[in-house]
Amino acid sequence: MPQADEDHQDDLRLLEDCRRGDQAALGQLLSRHQSRMFGLCYRILRHRETAAESCQDAMVKLIQGLDGYDGRAKFTTWLTRIVINVCLSKLRSEKIRRMASLDAEFGARGRGSGRGGGGGGGGGGGTGAEGTLSRTIGQTREPSSAERVQEDEERRSLEEALGALDPEQRTILLLRDQRGLDYDEIGDVLGIAVGTVKSRLFRARAALREVIERRLGRSIGGDEPEGGLAAGREGR
Amino acid sequence: MNGHGTNFDGLDEATLLAFVEGELAAAQEATLRRTLPGEVLASLEAMRRDRAAVARLPEPAAPAGLAEAAMARAQREALHDLRLTGEQEMVIPVSRVAPVRRSWLTPARAAMAAAALLGVVGGLTLIANWPSGKPRGAGRPGGLPGTDIALGPNQTPDPIAIADLPPENPTVGTPGDETLGEPVRTASADPVVVPLAPVAARTDEPARVLGLARSGRLVLRVTPRAPGRCEQQLASLEARSATSQLWRARAEAPADIRVALATPAPTEKTPVEPNPDGPHMAGLDGAGPMIIKPVTLPSIAPPRVQDLVAMLRIAPTADALGAVRAVLTEQLGVVEFAEMPAPLVSADEAADQATLESVLWWSGSPTQWARWASIPVVIER
Numbered sequence: 001m002p003q004a005d006e007d008h009q010d011d012l013r014l015l016e017d018c019r020r021g022d023q024a025a026l027g028q029l030l031s032r033h034q035s036r037m038f039g040l041c042y043r044i045l046r047h048r049e050t051a052a053e054s055c056q057d058a059m060v061k062l063i064q065g066l067d068g069y070d071g072r073a074k075f076t077t078w079l080t081r082i083v084i085n086v087c088l089s090k091l092r093s094e095k096i097r098r099m100a101s102l103d104a105e106f107g108a109r110g111r112g113s114g115r116g117g118g119g120g121g122g123g124g125g126g127t128g129a130e131g132t133l134s135r136t137i138g139q140t141r142e143p144s145s146a147e148r149v150q151e152d153e154e155r156r157s158l159e160e161a162l163g164a165l166d167p168e169q170r171t172i173l174l175l176r177d178q179r180g181l182d183y184d185e186i187g188d189v190l191g192i193a194v195g196t197v198k199s200r201l202f203r204a205r206a207a208l209r210e211v212i213e214r215r216l217g218r219s220i221g222g223d224e225p226e227g228g229l230a231a232g233r234e235g236r
Numbered sequence: 237m238n239g240h241g242t243n244f245d246g247l248d249e250a251t252l253l254a255f256v257e258g259e260l261a262a263a264q265e266a267t268l269r270r271t272l273p274g275e276v277l278a279s280l281e282a283m284r285r286d287r288a289a290v291a292r293l294p295e296p297a298a299p300a301g302l303a304e305a306a307m308a309r310a311q312r313e314a315l316h317d318l319r320l321t322g323e324q325e326m327v328i329p330v331s332r333v334a335p336v337r338r339s340w341l342t343p344a345r346a347a348m349a350a351a352a353l354l355g356v357v358g359g360l361t362l363i364a365n366w367p368s369g370k371p372r373g374a375g376r377p378g379g380l381p382g383t384d385i386a387l388g389p390n391q392t393p394d395p396i397a398i399a400d401l402p403p404e405n406p407t408v409g410t411p412g413d414e415t416l417g418e419p420v421r422t423a424s425a426d427p428v429v430v431p432l433a434p435v436a437a438r439t440d441e442p443a444r445v446l447g448l449a450r451s452g453r454l455v456l457r458v459t460p461r462a463p464g465r466c467e468q469q470l471a472s473l474e475a476r477s478a479t480s481q482l483w484r485a486r487a488e489a490p491a492d493i494r495v496a497l498a499t500p501a502p503t504e505k506t507p508v509e510p511n512p513d514g515p516h517m518a519g520l521d522g523a524g525p526m527i528i529k530p531v532t533l534p535s536i537a538p539p540r541v542q543d544l545v546a547m548l549r550i551a552p553t554a555d556a557l558g559a560v561r562a563v564l565t566e567q568l569g570v571v572e573f574a575e576m577p578a579p580l581v582s583a584d585e586a587a588d589q590a591t592l593e594s595v596l597w598w599s600g601s602p603t604q605w606a607r608w609a610s611i612p613v614v615i616e617r
Contacts, residue, residue: 023307026307027303027304027307030303030306030307031303034298034302034303035295035297035298036295037298038296038297038298038299038302039295039296039298042296043293043296048296051296052298052299052302055298055302055306056302056305056306056309059302059303059306059307059310060306060309060310060313063306063307063310064310064313064314154289155289155293155294158286158289158290158293159293162290173290174290176287177287177290177291178290178291178293180291195250198249198250198253199249199250201253202249202250202252202253202256203249205253205256205283205286205287206279206283208283208286208290209279209282209283209286212282212286
């Protein structure tokens with residue numbers, strides 16, 4: 001059974017226990033998806049404290065709406081929809097734009113954290129453990145400090161560029177690229193048709209590219225003189 | 237590709253997206269690579285790399301205890317909602333000094349009590365309206381013991397003012413006795429005359445203030461919050477009181493009241509000479525009537541030109557007094573009680589008694605059976 005299906009079955013089992021009043025199962029269910037939910041909140045809201053508040057709001061709504069989950073969509077899709085709605089509502093109400101820069105602790109921790117991909121689509125090569133592994137496979141040496149600095153710089157640039165996008169555009173990119181949702185799932189989460197998903201996704205990509213080119217004057221992971229790092233990063 | 241990401245010639249966004257996503261078949265992708273302009277192809281290739289870079293962004297670590305905090309909050313909200321949607325809210329009783337006594341009043345007892353009360357009130361009303369001689373005054377010789385109401389030689393005491401004070405008990409006490417003014421039996425053959433407590437310390441006692449009101453010596457002094465709006469507020473009060481069963485207000489007091497208020501009050505040091513013809517006090521060996529030192533009163537200064545003087549008539553009950561004070565505090569400002577040296581009797585008050593309402597007093601509420609007290613209100617601006 002593919003991992004995604006196995007995870008979904010585990011979620012359904014925990015969900016049934018929760019509905020029977022098993023508090024431990026509820027805690028376990030939330031813990032399983034805590035990082036996913038917070039990560040999405042953080043990427044959308046671009047502010048750690050606000051993301052924590054919104055993540056908690058989403059968790060409370062999830063708890064309160066457990067009986068309303070009918071199983072037609074995947075549990076992670078349903079959960080993601082709650083998170084997206086909470087975050088976009090938060091943005092609309094507080095008009096948060098281009099929040100504070102990422103804290104250094106997150107940046108340093110991110111280098112050694114887990115996979116960067118979502119549950120469904122696989123993570124590909126990342127700058128985390130898997131990224132190190134892919135680099136090891138693609139290269140016979142550890143990246144030098146200069147390369148590491150450059151990676152951090154490019155990641156920071158990318159995050160800034162993402163922050164410059166409209167929240168809706170940023171959201172759809174995160175759902176597709178970070179969470180690995182397919183078009184149908186994105187449509188379920190956002191409540192739009194598949195054709196609209198594709199159109200919005202393409203325009204979000206074009207907008208991101210435009211921001212990057214305008215701000216940085218170059219592409220991220222673009223033409224590297226030796227191509228080594230770029231080749232190592234190609235995870236898909 | 238231009239900066240706005242619009243469609244290329246002959247291509248749609250779905251195809252280009254599929255190229256970026258790597259969803260095209262190999263042959264189709266090869267065709268696109270041959271046909272797309274170099275710049276467009278470069279942009280699409282860059283979008284592919286952006287996509288991979290976004291996918292590689294690290295997952296930020298969630299704060300510790302986030303799930304637990306969410307579960308706790310959900311429980312709190314669930315309890316809150318449960319309380320709002322039907323369960324009766326538990327009211328935590330506030331500790332009271334006086335315990336709540338269970339009612340012993342049965343319907344039969346209630347009827348008997350009502351009949352007795354009717355008789356008492358009716359009798360008191362008749363007595364209160366009994367034509368009296370000289371006006372009462374404070375500090376006069378031969379005054380009724382235990383009170384500051386001075387009586388003339390042929391004047392009977394106001395039973396309301398003296399409450400249930402036994403006339404044969406002299407008002408004596410020992411120094412330091414906190415129940416000054418009340419009858420106290422002492423073993424000493426030489427009773428000690430002590431002054432009554434200053435009124436300032438006791439003007440808020442409802443019984444005392446009520447007594448002053450009934451004797452026509454109570455004045456209210458108001459320090460307004462908005463001096464410029466006093467006339468408007470008084471007019472509003474007058475209109476508002478028209479339907480009240482407990483009080484009536486007049487925005488402007490009669491002229492004689494203002495004159496009476498302007499009369500300077502006697503000072504504390506003004507000696508009060510005993511009336512040698514006054515009644516002697518029991519327990520004294522012919523030394524003359526007991527002299528009760530006048531109470532130190534918070535006198536009210538004569539109204540200035542800019543001050544307003546309104547008039548209140550209230551039912552002689554504590555509820556009415558409390559209601560009036562609350563309304564004045566709410567509408568005007570800080571309210572203080574003050575005492576007049578002499579009762580104020582307005583000419584209008586006498587005229588009021590000849591109305592149809594006063595004739596048919598028995599058809600009104602019990603609060604209207606007793607004669608209402610007239611109280612001037614001085615608004616100091």
